Amino acid sequence: MKKTVFFGALAATTLLAGLASAGTLDDVKARGELICGSNTGLTGFGAPDASGNWAGFDVDLCRAIAAAVLGDATKVKFVPTTGETRFTALQSGEVDVLIRNSTWTATRDSELSLDFVAVNYYDGQGFMVKKDLGVSSAKELDGATVCIQTGTTTELNLADFFKQNNISYQPVTVGDDSEAQRQYLAGACDAYTTDASGLAASRATMPDAENHIILPEIISKEPLGPVVRHGDSQWGDVVRWTYYALLIAEEKGVTSANVNEVATSTTDEEVKRLLGVSGDFGAKFGIDNAGFKTAIAAVGNYGEIYARNIGEGTTINLARGLNALWTQGGLQYAPPFR
Amino acid sequence: MAMATDVPKDSFRLSMLIYDTRYRSYTIQIVVLILFAMAVAWLLNNTVQNLAVRGKQFDYSFLWQRAGYDIGQQLIPYTNDSTHFRALLVGLLNTLVVAFWGCIFATILGVIVGVLRLSNNWLIGRLMTIYVEIFRNVPLLLWILLSYVILSETTPQPRDFRVTDEMAAAGEEPAASMMLFDTVAVTNRGTNIPAPLFDRGLGTLDLGFMTLNLTFWAILAVIAGSIWVNRRILASARAQQEATGDRPVTWWKSILVLFAPTILLLVALGFHLEIPELRGFNFAGGILVAHSFTALTIALSLYTAAFIAEIVRAGILAISRGQTEAAFALGLRPNRTMSLIILPQALRVIIPPLISQYLNLTKNTSLGIAVSYLDLRGTLGGISLNQTGRELECMLLMMLIYLSISLIISSLMNLYNKSVQLKAR
Numbered sequence: 001m002k003k004t005v006f007f008g009a010l011a012a013t014t015l016l017a018g019l020a021s022a023g024t025l026d027d028v029k030a031r032g033e034l035i036c037g038s039n040t041g042l043t044g045f046g047a048p049d050a051s052g053n054w055a056g057f058d059v060d061l062c063r064a065i066a067a068a069v070l071g072d073a074t075k076v077k078f079v080p081t082t083g084e085t086r087f088t089a090l091q092s093g094e095v096d097v098l099i100r101n102s103t104w105t106a107t108r109d110s111e112l113s114l115d116f117v118a119v120n121y122y123d124g125q126g127f128m129v130k131k132d133l134g135v136s137s138a139k140e141l142d143g144a145t146v147c148i149q150t151g152t153t154t155e156l157n158l159a160d161f162f163k164q165n166n167i168s169y170q171p172v173t174v175g176d177d178s179e180a181q182r183q184y185l186a187g188a189c190d191a192y193t194t195d196a197s198g199l200a201a202s203r204a205t206m207p208d209a210e211n212h213i214i215l216p217e218i219i220s221k222e223p224l225g226p227v228v229r230h231g232d233s234q235w236g237d238v239v240r241w242t243y244y245a246l247l248i249a250e251e252k253g254v255t256s257a258n259v260n261e262v263a264t265s266t267t268d269e270e271v272k273r274l275l276g277v278s279g280d281f282g283a284k285f286g287i288d289n290a291g292f293k294t295a296i297a298a299v300g301n302y303g304e305i306y307a308r309n310i311g312e313g314t315t316i317n318l319a320r321g322l323n324a325l326w327t328q329g330g331l332q333y334a335p336p337f338r
Numbered sequence: 339m340a341m342a343t344d345v346p347k348d349s350f351r352l353s354m355l356i357y358d359t360r361y362r363s364y365t366i367q368i369v370v371l372i373l374f375a376m377a378v379a380w381l382l383n384n385t386v387q388n389l390a391v392r393g394k395q396f397d398y399s400f401l402w403q404r405a406g407y408d409i410g411q412q413l414i415p416y417t418n419d420s421t422h423f424r425a426l427l428v429g430l431l432n433t434l435v436v437a438f439w440g441c442i443f444a445t446i447l448g449v450i451v452g453v454l455r456l457s458n459n460w461l462i463g464r465l466m467t468i469y470v471e472i473f474r475n476v477p478l479l480l481w482i483l484l485s486y487v488i489l490s491e492t493t494p495q496p497r498d499f500r501v502t503d504e505m506a507a508a509g510e511e512p513a514a515s516m517m518l519f520d521t522v523a524v525t526n527r528g529t530n531i532p533a534p535l536f537d538r539g540l541g542t543l544d545l546g547f548m549t550l551n552l553t554f555w556a557i558l559a560v561i562a563g564s565i566w567v568n569r570r571i572l573a574s575a576r577a578q579q580e581a582t583g584d585r586p587v588t589w590w591k592s593i594l595v596l597f598a599p600t601i602l603l604l605v606a607l608g609f610h611l612e613i614p615e616l617r618g619f620n621f622a623g624g625i626l627v628a629h630s631f632t633a634l635t636i637a638l639s640l641y642t643a644a645f646i647a648e649i650v651r652a653g654i655l656a657i658s659r660g661q662t663e664a665a666f667a668l669g670l671r672p673n674r675t676m677s678l679i680i681l682p683q684a685l686r687v688i689i690p691p692l693i694s695q696y697l698n699l700t701k702n703t704s705l706g707i708a709v710s711y712l713d714l715r716g717t718l719g720g721i722s723l724n725q726t727g728r729e730l731e732c733m734l735l736m737m738l739i740y741l742s743i744s745l746i747i748s749s750l751m752n753l754y755n756k757s758v759q760l761k762a763r
């Protein structure tokens with residue numbers, strides 16, 4: 001009799017624990033802080049500056065979510081994760097959302113029990129070599145030693161690429177970006193391969209950036225985006241639509257500078273709904289009605305975030321390319337806000 | 339149990355479970371056992387429930403799926419088309435090979451240092467003390483990183499070995515050159531050594547679950563056979579010496595038996611060495627011993643040797659001074675006293691703690707991840723785990739494997755320990 005009570009109570013507590021962890025939105029609100037899984041340090045995408053303030057393209061999306069949910073873009077705690085630890089950190093609830101150059105794949109969506117909710121950067125895998133190596137195509141890399149980050153899709157693409165082209169290579173498997181750079185710069189590998197955006201970001205921090213080239217071949221599709229735990233669609237929706245809000249803002253010309261003015265003067269019904277001037281969409285997502293407006297005011301629209309962190313003119317210097325809005329010939333496209 | 343007879347034989351009451359010393363210890367043990375079982379059941383239940391909440395089942399079938407990644411150092415054939423299980427085996431062998439060489443080097447070095455530390459020579463004794471203290475008191479991980487950095491940053495790049503046409507015309511030497519009669523090349527990636535090759539190899543035997551390299555096993559069998567025959571020769575020589583007092587001359591027989599069959603077999607198989615040569619980005623041909631392996635082995639050996647040295651020293655100090663004096667009185671030289679009298683006795687004290695050093699070394703190989711050495715932790719517990727998302731399965735399997743390796747090592751060493759213990763005759 002006692003035993004049944006004991007096990008009953010046990011089952012109930014575990015069930016409760018399970019349910020409690022499903023409501024990430026409520027957790028974040030109760031905590032008053034968003035915990036965002038980020039890079040250990042990839043300039044332009046997510047890295048702390050000298051005084052410990054995080055900045056970057058992925059970091060700004062975290063800030064936008066914090067602004068939308070909590071009304072304050074600074075209420076974010078960044079947890080650095082490596083390629084190896086990131087998904088465990090998310091699954092175990094250590095972070096609320098993972099925004100860290102992570103590629104959307106079928107395995108990660110299904111077997112890893114994660115949900116990719118959007119693609120904030122369309123990327124592909126590339127190779128970087130030193131200029132004086134005299135290589136101009138990845139297919140000339142037969143017999144080369146290649147540095148590769150473990151726990152990534154790029155590790156698998158690399159194996160496929162060399163097999164398909166019938167050439168061989170010697171892998172040097174490293175734990176994170178800084179170790180890969182160290183080995184590559186020391187000449188322990190002939191080539192370093194990862195997402196082309198990551199290569200550009202790494203190269204920007206190298207003292208002799210002009211001596212390194214990124215080879216023309218892009219050997220894979222790497223749609224990078226924010227990830228949440230599977231089975232928490234409410235939270236997934238908040239993250240997804242915060243991102244789309246930034247896209248729509250760019251499409252409609254709403255910027256961090258003019259968002260307040262637009263909110264009072266606009267006649268565009270979609271913008272009114274987006275900024276919480278009409279309708280109750282914020283409330284439907286479980287956040288403040290003007291939540292998306294707060295987010296745009298805090299970090300700017302998608303185009304602003306891009307230009308500030310990785311766009312042309314910054315040290316990373318990445319053209320919009322695939323990441324231009326659909327109206328400009330790119331792939332960035334938000335569903336209608338209605 | 340003298341009390342037992344005094345206790346009146348009255349009927350059993352429940353309170354006796356607590357107040358009666360005969361039953362009390364059983365009661366406590368049973369209660370603790372039940373609590374323990376409940377704790378285990380709770381842990382299991384909790385795990386299963388939480389996995390279910392996350393939508394994951396406990397399932398090892400991923401082991402038979404394509405791994406899809408490449409491994410730098412492979413002692414058995416492996417490609418990215420092999421299964422995760424095969425990757426596990428490659429990793430396991432990489433773990434074992436480091437543990438094997440590490441234990442051997444650490445033992446040799448540890449014994450030498452331990453003995454020298456007791457030396458009467460002040461300088462040598464002090465130097466050994468410094469060695470032991472430095473290595474014991476700095477974390478192993480730092481030693482591994484240090485050896486790796488030294489190996490990879492002080493050695494030339496492969497292209498430094500290249501002689502271009504202009505250089506040849508100008509009669510210039512390349513920045514780096516090969517060693518040992520141009521057979522070994524040390525680059526910043528690893529050491530390229532010659533590979534043994536056979537023109538007329540025996541091929542492989544496919545057993546279904548694994549393939550055997552017949553050439554390798556044939557050579558091993560011949561060597562083992564030679565050693566066995568040699569022991570028979572020595573044994574019969576000893577028997578004759580005991581019977582007649584004359585020891586027959588055996589050295590030429592031994593040399594013949596030990597070397598001739600192996601050499602004949604190697605010639606018959608068409609044995610030759612493949613010398614590494616610079617081709618493209620790297621040296622091709624020969625065998626590449628990556629610096630991650632070398633650094634890990636060196637650091638593990640040096641670190642563990644410091645502990646073994648202390649164990650050896652303690653073992654020697656445990657043998658009473660009288661033994662040495664007695665040996666000297668018999669006219670034995672210090673060297674022979676050490677090897678014939680002291681060390682054999684000290685072994686009995688040395689071996690039990692030595693076992694735990696071997697176990698430590700084996701488990702510490704998992705630090706190889708820091709220098710990108712893909713051992714069991716790097717394959718099963720690293721890439722396979724990450725790419726399949728099977729954390730629990732991989733971690734449990736990995737723990738089970740490390741546990742089995744440790745148990746096997748300690749039971750083998752215990753057997754050896756029994757054989758050197760004092761035997762009552």
Ligand SMILES: N[C@@H](CCC(=O)N[C@@H](CS)C(=O)NCC(=O)O)C(=O)O
Nearest residue numbers: 039040041102103152153176177198
């Ligand atoms: N997109 C790939 C690779 C992600 C990845 O690890 N990217 C690297 C470079 S682009 C990175 O973020 N490194 C920074 C770090 O290790 O913290 C994946 O999701 O598997």
